[in-house]
Amino acid sequence: MALTRFLGSKATRSLTVVSVLVEAKRSFDRGKRTRGALLLVVAVFAWKWALIGMAAQGVVKLLRGGRSSKASSG
Numbered sequence: 001m002a003l004t005r006f007l008g009s010k011a012t013r014s015l016t017v018v019s020v021l022v023e024a025k026r027s028f029d030r031g032k033r034t035r036g037a038l039l040l041v042v043a044v045f046a047w048k049w050a051l052i053g054m055a056a057q058g059v060v061k062l063l064r065g066g067r068s069s070k071a072s073s074g
Helices: 002-007 010-029 033-048 050-063 069-073
Strands: none
Touching: 010 033, 010 050, 033 050
16 A cells, blocks of 8 residues: 555656656657657656556666666767
């Protein structure tokens, strides 16, 4: 129950949406428009279901090969 309450809190949902939007911006900046557009759609759904946004960020990290964003930009 506590996990459900935590994932449903406004602060968690807001943080998830913001971090998905940051990932979308990074994708657009790197020329990956399809990934960026998909992340924008995920951000809309992440407001209602925070777990979707968290899962999408995990997928993006896997697609990047497990590198952090700072390691791949340098």
